[in-house]
Amino acid sequence: xxxxxxxxxxxxxxxxxxxxxxxxxxxxxxxxxxxxxxxxxxxxxxxxxxxxxxxxxxxxxxxxxxxxxxxxxxxxxxxxxxxxxxxxxxxxxxxxxxxxxxxxxxxxxxxxxxxxxxxxxxxxxxxxxxxxxxxxxxxxxxxxxxxxxxxxxxxxxxxxxxxxxxxxxxxxxxxxxxxxxxxxxxxxxxxxxxxxxxxxxxxxxxxxxxxxxxxxxxxxxxxxxxxxxxxxxxxxxxxxxxxxxxxxxxxxxxxxxxxxxxxxxxxxxxxxxxxxxxxxxxxxxxxxxxxxxxxxxxxxxxxxxxxxxxxxxxxxxxxxxxxxxxxxxxxxxxxxxxxxxxxxxxxxxxxxxxxxxxxxxxxxxxxxxxxxxxxxxxxxxxxxxxxxxxxxxxxxxxxxxxxxxxxxxxxxxxxxxxxxxxxxxxxxxxxxxxxxxxxxxxxxxxxxxxxxxxxxxxxxxxxxxxxxxxxxxxxxxxxxxxx
Amino acid sequence: xxxxxxxxxxxxxxxxxxxxxxxxxxxxxxxxxxxxxxxxxxxxxxxxxxxxxxxxxxxxxxxxxxxxxxxxxxxxxxxxxxxxxxxxxxxxxxxxxxxxxxxxxxxxxxxxxxxxxxxxxxxxxxxxxxxxxxxxxxxxxxxxxxxxxxxxxxxxxxxxxxxxxxxxxxxxxxxxxxxxxxxxxxxxxxxxxxxxxxxxxxxxxxxxxxxxxxxxxxxxxxxxxxxxxxxxxxxxxxxxxxxxxxxxxxxxxxxxxxxxxxxxxxxxxxxxxxxxxxxxxxxxxxxxxxxxxxxxxxxxxxxxxxxxxxxxxxxxxxxxxxxxxxxxxxxxxxxxxxxxxxxxxxxxxxxxxxxxxxxxxxxxxxxxxxxxxxxxxxxxxxxxxxxxxxxxxxxxxxxxxxxxxxxxxxxxxxxxxxxxxxxxxxxxxxxxxxxxxxxxxxxxxxxxxxxxxxxxxxxxxxxxxxxxxxxxxxxxxxxxxxx
Numbered sequence: 001x002x003x004x005x006x007x008x009x010x011x012x013x014x015x016x017x018x019x020x021x022x023x024x025x026x027x028x029x030x031x032x033x034x035x036x037x038x039x040x041x042x043x044x045x046x047x048x049x050x051x052x053x054x055x056x057x058x059x060x061x062x063x064x065x066x067x068x069x070x071x072x073x074x075x076x077x078x079x080x081x082x083x084x085x086x087x088x089x090x091x092x093x094x095x096x097x098x099x100x101x102x103x104x105x106x107x108x109x110x111x112x113x114x115x116x117x118x119x120x121x122x123x124x125x126x127x128x129x130x131x132x133x134x135x136x137x138x139x140x141x142x143x144x145x146x147x148x149x150x151x152x153x154x155x156x157x158x159x160x161x162x163x164x165x166x167x168x169x170x171x172x173x174x175x176x177x178x179x180x181x182x183x184x185x186x187x188x189x190x191x192x193x194x195x196x197x198x199x200x201x202x203x204x205x206x207x208x209x210x211x212x213x214x215x216x217x218x219x220x221x222x223x224x225x226x227x228x229x230x231x232x233x234x235x236x237x238x239x240x241x242x243x244x245x246x247x248x249x250x251x252x253x254x255x256x257x258x259x260x261x262x263x264x265x266x267x268x269x270x271x272x273x274x275x276x277x278x279x280x281x282x283x284x285x286x287x288x289x290x291x292x293x294x295x296x297x298x299x300x301x302x303x304x305x306x307x308x309x310x311x312x313x314x315x316x317x318x319x320x321x322x323x324x325x326x327x328x329x330x331x332x333x334x335x336x337x338x339x340x341x342x343x344x345x346x347x348x349x350x351x352x353x354x355x356x357x358x359x360x361x362x363x364x365x366x367x368x369x370x371x372x373x374x375x376x377x378x379x380x381x382x383x384x385x386x387x388x389x390x391x392x393x394x395x396x397x398x399x400x401x402x403x404x405x406x407x408x409x410x411x412x413x414x415x416x417x418x419x420x421x422x423x424x425x426x427x428x429x430x431x432x433x434x435x436x437x438x439x440x441x442x443x444x445x446x447x448x449x450x451x452x453x454x455x456x457x458x459x460x461x462x463x464x465x466x467x468x469x470x471x472x473x474x475x476x477x478x479x480x481x482x483x
Numbered sequence: 484x485x486x487x488x489x490x491x492x493x494x495x496x497x498x499x500x501x502x503x504x505x506x507x508x509x510x511x512x513x514x515x516x517x518x519x520x521x522x523x524x525x526x527x528x529x530x531x532x533x534x535x536x537x538x539x540x541x542x543x544x545x546x547x548x549x550x551x552x553x554x555x556x557x558x559x560x561x562x563x564x565x566x567x568x569x570x571x572x573x574x575x576x577x578x579x580x581x582x583x584x585x586x587x588x589x590x591x592x593x594x595x596x597x598x599x600x601x602x603x604x605x606x607x608x609x610x611x612x613x614x615x616x617x618x619x620x621x622x623x624x625x626x627x628x629x630x631x632x633x634x635x636x637x638x639x640x641x642x643x644x645x646x647x648x649x650x651x652x653x654x655x656x657x658x659x660x661x662x663x664x665x666x667x668x669x670x671x672x673x674x675x676x677x678x679x680x681x682x683x684x685x686x687x688x689x690x691x692x693x694x695x696x697x698x699x700x701x702x703x704x705x706x707x708x709x710x711x712x713x714x715x716x717x718x719x720x721x722x723x724x725x726x727x728x729x730x731x732x733x734x735x736x737x738x739x740x741x742x743x744x745x746x747x748x749x750x751x752x753x754x755x756x757x758x759x760x761x762x763x764x765x766x767x768x769x770x771x772x773x774x775x776x777x778x779x780x781x782x783x784x785x786x787x788x789x790x791x792x793x794x795x796x797x798x799x800x801x802x803x804x805x806x807x808x809x810x811x812x813x814x815x816x817x818x819x820x821x822x823x824x825x826x827x828x829x830x831x832x833x834x835x836x837x838x839x840x841x842x843x844x845x846x847x848x849x850x851x852x853x854x855x856x857x858x859x860x861x862x863x864x865x866x867x868x869x870x871x872x873x874x875x876x877x878x879x880x881x882x883x884x885x886x887x888x889x890x891x892x893x894x895x896x897x898x899x900x901x902x903x904x905x906x907x908x909x910x911x912x913x914x915x916x917x918x919x920x921x922x923x924x925x926x927x928x929x930x931x932x933x934x935x936x937x938x939x940x941x942x943x944x945x946x947x948x949x950x951x952x953x954x955x956x957x958x959x960x961x962x963x964x965x966x
Contacts, residue, residue: 038860041894090846113846113847114846114847118845118846145811145847159809159893159894160894161893161894163892163893164893165926176812177812178809178811178812178813178815179809179811179812180805180808180809180810180811180812180813180857180890181809181812181813181816183809183889183890183893184809184887184889184890184923184925187889187890187893187925187926187927188924188925188926190925190926191924191925191926191928229812231812231815257812257815257816257819258815258818258819259819260818260819260822260823261822262818262819262821262822262828262852262853263815263816263817263818263819263822264815264818265818265851266811266814266815266817266818266849266851266853266855267815269811269814269848269849269850269851269855270811270812270814270815270849270855271811294819295816295820295948295949295950296816296923297923297948322663325663326642326661326662326663326664326666326667327663328628328661328662328663328749328752328753328754329659329660329661329662329663329664329712329714329740329753330661330663330664331749331752331753332661332714332740332741332746332747332749332750332753333664333740333746333778333779334746334749335741335743335745335746335747335748335749336740336741336742336743336745336746337778338745339743339744339745339746340743345745362597362601363573363596363597363601364596364597364628365752366749366752366753367752368748368749368752369745370745370749372749372752372753374663377521404667406666406667406670407663407666407667407670409646410642410644410646410647410666410670411524411642411643411644440667440779440780441671441674441924441947442667442670442671442673442674443648443670443671443673443674444670445674445928445932446929449928464924464947465778465780466778467778467780
């Protein structure tokens with residue numbers, strides 16, 4: 001989606017951040033033979049994920065962890081070190097930065113907390129001292145109070161756990177001031193089939209801040225869409241300018257946490273962020289061309305839709321429900337949900353409606369839009385004919401299919417449900433108009449998740465409710481209309 | 484919750500509707516030996532569910548179904564018939580009603596469609612003729628175009644399927660103009676632990692309408708809360724009066740479908756309902772004292788909370804996150820979500836905050852409200868101490884715990900997660916303040932669903948997002964404040 005030809009925007013960031021996402025070696029400082037310590041989790045996590053570079057555990061007590069020798073100090077490591085994870089108490093971090101300078105470390109990520117987010121002078125001053133000392137030594141700081149980089153390509157897992165999984169490699173990059181939310185976004189990606197190019201959680205953002213990472217993602221050829229979770233920034237003007245520049249070349253989906261008083265107070269304690277008011281942030285994001293969302297679920301929904309759905313023109317949706325019966329109430333509520341998100345649900349052409357009546361009959365059918373195909377009584381051949389008719393209708397640019405696993409498996413056989421899903425996947429592969437599936441949770445979760453996984457692999461995005469699908473479609477549509 | 488002592492409101496409905504929810508015998512008309520016909524699904528469904536009364540299949544072609552003889556006509560059935568399910572084409576229904584009159588049938592439920600929802604004179608007249616003939620014969624009509632009664636106690640399943648399951652028996656009653664949504668609500672109940680006293684889907688509501696069923700639920704001693712999905716009504720005044728009377732004695736949670744043009748058009752084709760504007764319905768529901776919701780998910784959320792949570796006083800919530808780390812961003816976004824729904828998130832008392840600092844330490848903790856217990860590093864004993872401190876705080880009436888299975892199982896062992904959940908269940912059983920859990924979906928669904936199921940059995944309501952939990956709490960709180 002990068003429309004600019006020639007030299008990419010912020011190209012210098014690619015070289016500069018190479019060692020952040022693709023470090024040749026990582027040292028973890030604050031490790032002991034106790035696998036349950038946080039520092040140890042970083043080491044076992046990197047090893048379990050088959051991280052592509054060297055991993056050096058560092059800890060004063062020595063010993064081994066997961067078969068690797070624990071070095072007594074950073075200076076005692078024989079090779080070069082690109083990236084250091086800091087897990088020692090804050091009292092010792094300035095001294096450590098001297099060692100990092102000696103070893104010509106490029107990036108230092110502080111898992112350690114206890115800086116400006118403490119809300120006292122001591123924490124703030126320590127954070128300033130860290131930044132000053134890092135700059136003197138040519139080191140860039142990630143954090144403090146964060147879990148740093150995530151990169152499926154270099155097998156750099158997200159967070160300190162031997163069970164940290166590498167998700168799908170893909171086109172979405174993300175930045176997050178929260179480690180926990182970054183972690184969860186990776187898991188949602190695994191669940192829903194969102195592939196990530198890379199991501200970074202940067203906590204307090206004392207040195208490298210949102211603006212820096214956004215610039216990297218703008219330049220990164222692997223990244224086509226960007227997700228962002230902000231709590232606050234030290235330099236609003238710079239962030240605004242970066243968002244505006246980045247959003248011109250790639251869709252930037254932004255969620256601001258701490259918009260209410262209760263949220264803002266937590267943000268102050270979490271990442272030391274002074275949150276401005278909700279309206280200021282919303283206005284800023286809008287003016288800068290970002291797509292604003294209001295929760296992690298919405299952030300994931302929009303990334304998913306950008307990644308899976310083809311570019312479409314015009315926001316008129318067709319809605320199909322009742323695949324194995326029971327599509328009346330669904331048609332009513334789907335019409336409401338899509339209308340409330342501002343989507344257009346146009347009447348089908350006269351020719352399409354005649355065709356639908358010839359396929360479904362009049363009794364018990366709804367052949368406006370939404371279309372209730374209950375009268376197809378679960379026959380996949382009927383679903384195919386109906387879908388072909390609607391997708392061929394010039395009034396429709398995108399089709400939402402409501403598939404409810406509870407109802408499908410209650411009224412249809414497993415073979416019938418399989419054939420229905422293959423039909424949707426086949427149609428999606430052949431038609432330039434996107435198909436979006438709504439598959440609400442219920443009592444058939446194992447079957448539903450299998451269905452969702454298959455559809456997702458066939459590039460059909462799946463949403464848990466009509467409201468969330470409609471909201472994501474409205475946002476992506478608005479982006480397509482203005483780009 | 485029925486506050487009136489003495490004679491219950493609408494007591495006469497109990498006797499009148501006895502044969503609807505507890506029929507001694509059901510005849511299904513329109514059955515053949517082909518198990519895949521809709522009529523046959525009713526028979527196999529009733530038999531598979533071990534329905535407590537007699538089941539008589541009726542079909543002109545004779546033969547047997549699932550080992551039962553198919554009677555050639557209603558008149559040829561030897562015993563009495565309380566309830567008839569009609570699955571024959573609309574052309575033959577008037578004749579059938581003569582047979583029903585002859586057999587002194589009490590309730591006739593039309594699965595058959597093709598009446599006023601057709602939007603033509605023929606369909607409307609046929610519906611009128613059905614009602615007229617039914618009244619002449621002392622018969623009450625459910626529908627047409629519906630799936631009728633659901634009653635766990637009499638093992639009357641919801642909808643025509645041999646796989647129809649009987650869910651939990653419990654305190655929630657529901658009415659729905661849509662069969663599909665009734666069906667889905669039952670499945671959501673199975674998934675989330677909502678127990679139903681009984682429910683009814685009534686489609687076009689040509690004879691018995693929403694008002695009649697609401698009156699029954701007001702009187703029914705098994706029903707303590709009522710859920711309702713409306714599309715429209717033929718007698719707005721009567722519905723308003725009924726809602727007002729019923730909502731005085733039991734919480735009535737109401738969702739109106741067809742509020743937008745697209746939804747209303749579908750409602751006309753679905754149940755022949757002329758939807759009034761959204762604002763008229765919302766005003767009416769509010770004036771009548773109903774609790775309005777806007778989707779099936781919200782309807783289920785509010786029923787769940789009423790059913791599981793103890794009555795509380797005052798809407799001040801405490802929020803706890805970061806059970807195995809990563810609670811910072813969660814605290815920020817939870818604060819936002821609860822504030823946006825109008826909940827109060829008061830500061831904890833000075834004593835509570837001191838206690839939390841002594842438990843968690845200051846570095847990396849958030850001891851305002853929301854409380855981030857990341858620094859407990861997944862120790863269940865810390866969770867217990869923190870929860871006890873917060874639940875003892877006089878400023879707090881209800882505690883929301885954000886438990887994320889992805890994060891819990893990534894950073895904690897299965898034993899630790901088990902102990903944390905037992906801790907929550909133990910606290911919930913001992914304290915009069917309700918505990919609500921938010922457990923967001925992700926990549927650990929099988930483990931998460933097991934956790935949700937255990938919590939739910941211990942009467943802890945579980946929600947998939949903080950937004951949905953907050954919205955449900957706000958609605959129930961508003962009800963408690965005004966009752």
